[in-house]
Amino acid sequence: PDLPELLNLREIEAAACEVLPPAAFAYYRGGANDEHTLRANREGYAALKLRPRMLVDVSQIDTSTTVLGVPLAFPVGVAPCALHGLVHPDAEVATARAAASVGSLMTLSTMSHRTIEEVFGAAPERCWFQLYLYKDREVSRALIARAEAAGARALVLTVDAPHLGRREAIIRTPVHIEPGTVLPNIGPRTPGREHLDDLAYFDTLLDPSLSWRDLAWLREQTRLPVILKGLLTAEDAALAAEHGCHVWASNHGGRQLDTAVTALEALPEMVEAVAGRAEVYLDGGISRGTDVIKCLALGARAVFVARPVLYGLALAGEAGVRRTLELLRDEVRLGMALCGKTRVGELGPELIRRSQ
Ligand code: FNR
Numbered sequence: 368p369d370l371p372e373l374l375n376l377r378e379i380e381a382a383a384c385e386v387l388p389p390a391a392f393a394y395y396r397g398g399a400n401d402e403h404t405l406r407a408n409r410e411g412y413a414a415l416k417l418r419p420r421m422l423v424d425v426s427q428i429d430t431s432t433t434v435l436g437v438p439l440a441f442p443v444g445v446a447p448c449a450l451h452g453l454v455h456p457d458a459e460v461a462t463a464r465a466a467a468s469v470g471s472l473m474t475l476s477t478m479s480h481r482t483i484e485e486v487f488g489a490a491p492e493r494c495w496f497q498l499y500l501y502k503d504r505e506v507s508r509a510l511i512a513r514a515e516a517a518g519a520r521a522l523v524l525t526v527d528a529p530h531l532g533r534r535e536a537i538i539r540t541p542v543h544i545e546p547g548t549v550l551p552n553i554g555p556r557t558p559g560r561e562h563l564d565d566l567a568y569f570d571t572l573l574d575p576s577l578s579w580r581d582l583a584w585l586r587e588q589t590r591l592p593v594i595l596k597g598l599l600t601a602e603d604a605a606l607a608a609e610h611g612c613h614v615w616a617s618n619h620g621g622r623q624l625d626t627a628v629t630a631l632e633a634l635p636e637m638v639e640a641v642a643g644r645a646e647v648y649l650d651g652g653i654s655r656g657t658d659v660i661k662c663l664a665l666g667a668r669a670v671f672v673a674r675p676v677l678y679g680l681a682l683a684g685e686a687g688v689r690r691t692l693e694l695l696r697d698e699v700r701l702g703m704a705l706c707g708k709t710r711v712g713e714l715g716p717e718l719i720r721r722s723q
Contacts, residue, residue, distance in 0.1 A: 370683055370690045375698075376654040376675040379691055383454075383678035390540040391453050395677050398621030399532035404629065405621025408652030411631040415661050416720040420707030428700050429710045431470075434669050435592050435613065435646060437493065437520050440470025441696040442663060442711055445688075446617075446650045446671035447497030447523060447596075450550075452480030453542060454681035462680055463490035465688035469696060474523055474671065477510065478569060482551045487517040497523040497596065500581065502574045506554040511588045522589060523615065527597025529575035531566065532623035541566070582610050594648070597623070599633045601640035608644040616649045620673055631662065635716075638666030656698025663711055664718040 373379050384392050398405030430441040445466050452458035458480040463473040467490035474495045475486050487494045496514035501507045511522065544550070544565045553569060560568055585593060595607045596615035607614045616630035616637055630649045638647055649662045650671040662670045672695070679691035708714055 380678045383681045387681050390542045393536045393540045394542040397534045397536040399534055400625035403626050404618050407629050408621055411629045412658040418720050423707035425704040428703050430699050432711045435521050441699050442669040443695050444472035444671045445676050446673035447474040447476035448673045449476050449478035455684045457684050459486045460489045461685040462688050465685045467493045469692045471692050477552050483513050484517050494519055495521045495523050499525055500574050500577050501572045508588055515589055521592045521594055523594045523596050525596045527619050527623050531570045599628055601636040604637035605640040608641045613645045614647045634665045656702040659699050660702045663714040
């Protein structure tokens, strides 16, 4: 179907499933183990009920906000995800262009097909860099320096992946990265590890010893704000704020610890623990404007989407990503109007019915 015929993010996913090779679709869609958390991410939004207010003048709706000083036309950014080049030759460059064209924000994964400079050049002032901290700190240090020089507005340190989770659908149908493809940010292959496929090799680079102590090292490498991605508890959110970091609530799209809580469930206690000291973001299972509105009502500053963006990219490159983001933008605007809210600052906990 043509893009305008796809009326929502679920239809974009279904259409991408038709065009993607099965292994690539499995790689994107999959979650860890029994995929309880993957399912819960989506189901959580439907279970939360809105309390709309009526007879409010909603002739003007302003969906804009800022994240760490970056202006957003609506409170949705692109979450970091690996290997955009598996589905479209323009890869992360197309995603970044689409994000910039609608006033959104691109978070570039360490595990990208394109270089930091190419991608950030496609979306000036609208890029964050996601960092997987490697055992080889020198490789990480060089990536941080490049990201900062290329104009990253923040560093997103992913902290929920000391190892990659067990994604069984991916084990069953492994994705194959074209022979000869160079992933620019993973450094040269360590001798003796040539036999590992790319994902298994990547796992050997990750540093499972990463702890709160390493944040001091990170601070010395950069002046950029640091966001910790993958936190799910009040305890860790408080520690993040104490360490001067911002907070990204996420269970990694259900791809790491299965049966972990959803970011949506964890959000209220995390926001309370942060107590205004840091910005709090969220990702996981967002597919409707009302999902975005609920997260903001519960205290998130903005939300991020990964899979729907990849599906749009698979369907139509830059235009497909733009369609995904525009659908969300328009749904947020309509949802706010139907809730009787004209600015994102008006979205608060009273908008959510307390569970009985
Ligand atoms: C991811 N995610 C991810 N996160 C990260 O910090 N670095 C990365 O390289 C990746 N790579 C990645 C690849 C793929 C295929 C997926 C689906 C996800 C996790 C991502 O940023 C996000 O936390 C989740 O995907 C939740 O969002 P969605 O997919 O439910 O919108």
